[in-house]
Amino acid sequence: MKILVAMDGSAYSVKACRWAMNLSRALRLPPKICLLNADEPLSNSVAIRIGATEAARYHRENAEYALKKGRAVLKRAGLRWTEEARIGHPAKVILEVAKRYKADFIVMGSHGRTPLKSLVLGSVTSKVIAGTAIPIAVIR
Amino acid sequence: MKILLCTDGSKNAERATAYVATLTRVFHQLDVALLYVDIPVTERISTLLDSDAVEQMHRANAEAALKSARGRLQRARIHPKELIQSGNVVECISRTARSGKFDLIVIGSRGHSPLVDWMLGSTTSEVLAANKVPVLVVP
Numbered sequence: 001m002k003i004l005v006a007m008d009g010s011a012y013s014v015k016a017c018r019w020a021m022n023l024s025r026a027l028r029l030p031p032k033i034c035l036l037n038a039d040e041p042l043s044n045s046v047a048i049r050i051g052a053t054e055a056a057r058y059h060r061e062n063a064e065y066a067l068k069k070g071r072a073v074l075k076r077a078g079l080r081w082t083e084e085a086r087i088g089h090p091a092k093v094i095l096e097v098a099k100r101y102k103a104d105f106i107v108m109g110s111h112g113r114t115p116l117k118s119l120v121l122g123s124v125t126s127k128v129i130a131g132t133a134i135p136i137a138v139i140r
Numbered sequence: 141m142k143i144l145l146c147t148d149g150s151k152n153a154e155r156a157t158a159y160v161a162t163l164t165r166v167f168h169q170l171d172v173a174l175l176y177v178d179i180p181v182t183e184r185i186s187t188l189l190d191s192d193a194v195e196q197m198h199r200a201n202a203e204a205a206l207k208s209a210r211g212r213l214q215r216a217r218i219h220p221k222e223l224i225q226s227g228n229v230v231e232c233i234s235r236t237a238r239s240g241k242f243d244l245i246v247i248g249s250r251g252h253s254p255l256v257d258w259m260l261g262s263t264t265s266e267v268l269a270a271n272k273v274p275v276l277v278v279p
Binding site: 001019023026027028029104105110120121129132133134135136137138139140 | 141159165166167168169244249265266268269271272274275276277278279
């Protein structure tokens with residue numbers, strides 16, 4: 001069983017990761033888990049102003065922040081996992097990686113970091129649902 | 141693992157059923173309930189029909205929707221409990237998921253509604269909004 005967990009560091013994404021961890025207890029064989037962070041690229045003008053080194057550092061820090069909490073959850077449960085940090089439009093990256101990784105399903109929170117709680121689903125989650133050929137577990 | 145599989149007999153629900161059938165190999169124990177929710181008849185119609193006829197109609201609808209799902213699951217050695225309800229689809233699904241302490245709701249990304257261009261069926265998105273139980277959306 002291959003599970004792709006989309007992480008953005010939000011409380012919802014941590015919950016999604018915890019759910020994947022609990023699910024793995026019910027499986028016959030330990031799953032292959034991949035924690036993925038897709039970081040929105042900087043706008044061109046900003047990227048040029050701060051320079052390539054700074055831009056790379058910015059993305060590295062974002063990925064570290066997003067993956068850190070998921071990592072802790074899996075480590076405590078004694079699970080093994082792989083990590084992937086990518087820069088790109090989150091929904092697109094999630095779909096690409098899920099396909100390449102041949103995930104059996106994607107796990108993600110119903111919302112991410114945007115504070116629009118009134119929306120039924122966060123924008124990234126709804127885009128992934130709209131585009132996916134792989135089942136997706138939505139965690140609230 | 142307690143799974144609530146929602147079906148309306150549509151192609152998408154069939155795909156959700158097929159997916160659940162594959163899960164039996166990967167989980168220690170899989171407890172599947174198959175839920176069909178029929179839309180209640182309008183008040184006007186219910187005055188014209190006696191309650192037996194209404195009951196019979198619901199049962200016939202349920203049987204049509206559940207038949208192939210049941211067969212598919214049984215071939216995978218899953219013997220689902222069948223739940224037949226009538227009422228608001230979203231409310232029924234949410235209530236059942238909560239009261240039955242299900243771990244996961246499995247639902248197709250869209251059902252019978254003809255708005256196929258709409259990216260996510262209205263029932264599916266309302267189910268996502270209406271409850272805290274994780275939902276597995278099968279495309």
